Amino acid sequence: MSSTSSRSGAVAVIGRPNVGKSTLVNALVGAKISITSNRPQTTRHRLLGIATFPRGQLQLVDTPGIHGEQGKRSGKAMNRMMNRAARGALEGVDVALLVIEAGRWDNEDGLAYDALHDAGLPVVLVVNQVDKQKDKTALLPFITKVTEGRDFAAVHPLSALKRSGLEQLVATLMDLVPEAEPMYGEDEITDKSQRFLAGELVREQLMRRLGEELPYSTTVEVEKFEEEPSPKTGVMYRIDAVIWVEREGQKAIVIGKGGERLRDIGKHARQQMERLFGAKVFLQTWVRVREGWSDDEAALRALGYHD
Missing domain, CATH: 3.30.300.20 (K homology (KH) domain)
Structure with missing residues (x-):
């Protein structure tokens, strides 16, 4: 396998609301294409972020947060549609990022992991917002607990907001996506108008x-x-x-x-x-x-x- 061959693939960015998925996509793309706020439902649409690097290209599918059982029970057409968009993002992708908040793992994170695992995708765990973690010594035990009994292709603690830890994540993703030519031009950053x-x-x-x-x-x-x-x-x-x-x-x-x-x-x-x-x-x-x-x-x- 040639080390100079280009790599290109689709990456689903999945997680419960408000874990920083859109901030991560913006950081990897290098431009603000996904809106952000500290509220759930900020991302309502499936959106493609195109990130081009020397080794290849990642097509990042930013999705509404998976709203779990609570979202289903609410019965709102908006919530149902957002859940379908998030789950539909798994079709045709090569790898998935499960984004969680440092120090927190709850039922909705577990539901998201199960959906990805059932889809047969390699799952990379992104432990985001490590800059907000006051007790840094608690991070390793937390990661050990989360990964126990679960099959992750890699684990990356990082801060999307501070843009720290991104290079290592990109290197992992490039190893996981197939050898292929880029789908989009270098200057393209999204499929949205x-x-x-x-x-x-x-x-x-x-x-x-x-x-x-x-x-x-x-x-x-x-x-x-x-x-x-x-x-x-x-x-x-x-x-x-x-x-x-x-x-x-x-x-x-x-x-x-x-x-x-x-x-x-x-x-x-x-x-x-x-x-x-x-x-x-x-x-x-x-x-x-x-x-x-x-x-x-x-x-x-x-x-x-x-x-």
């Missing part, structure tokens, strides 16, 4: 800036995404985004007093878009009511949700 990414960046600000429950009743639809020439950056984007809520009272909360909160959401989303697109962005946002959209599969599909 800029229009999709723009909507996600608005939704990220909703997740970060609204109270406990409200973000789960909101979604974003990009109604206009137009490209214009710009003398300064070469190109400029005009984007119209609608924030959908489920009740009239929620609309007032998103807009805020005198429209202050909506302006704040728009400003921060626009700054993130300009950073990602490398161009000037003119963003306009509106808030509209669509009752029961999150529990209506037809409405979810119309708003761009797929399983």
Whole structure:
């Protein structure tokens, strides 16, 4: 086997909500393609991150967190669709990353491991957020306990946020994916359109800036995404985004007093878009009511949700 041959393969990134899957994908890709917040349901869509290295290419499938029995019991169409998207991510992949939080292993982590093991995939355990672990001496006993009786191809403690431990993880993944030519060009970082990414960046600000429950009743639809020439950056984007809520009272909360909160959401989303697109962005946002959209599969599909 030639050591100079290129390697390329698909890697499913699986775990319960809020263990840092999207942060890990962004760190490996080297660009922000998956939105992040400290709330469950931040990632609602299956998204492909393309990470190209000297040895080859990894196609990283970032998924909604597997919501386990609690997610099934909630009965919401949104939760059912997200669970199907997460489990569907296992089809056609070469290796899986099971991402867990350092110092914590619960029933949902066990369910995720079982799903991966049953699929017959090599499973690499990523113990994320080791930078938050106050007692570093507890890490090794924790890993020993988690790996006992379970079959992992490798174990990698790391911090996706601090970008530490990533090189060793990439080396392991390159050994596990097959010899093949890259599927995408070196400059490609995701299979999603800029229009999709723009909507996600608005939704990220909703997740970060609204109270406990409200973000789960909101979604974003990009109604206009137009490209214009710009003398300064070469190109400029005009984007119209609608924030959908489920009740009239929620609309007032998103807009805020005198429209202050909506302006704040728009400003921060626009700054993130300009950073990602490398161009000037003119963003306009509106808030509209669509009752029961999150529990209506037809409405979810119309708003761009797929399983």
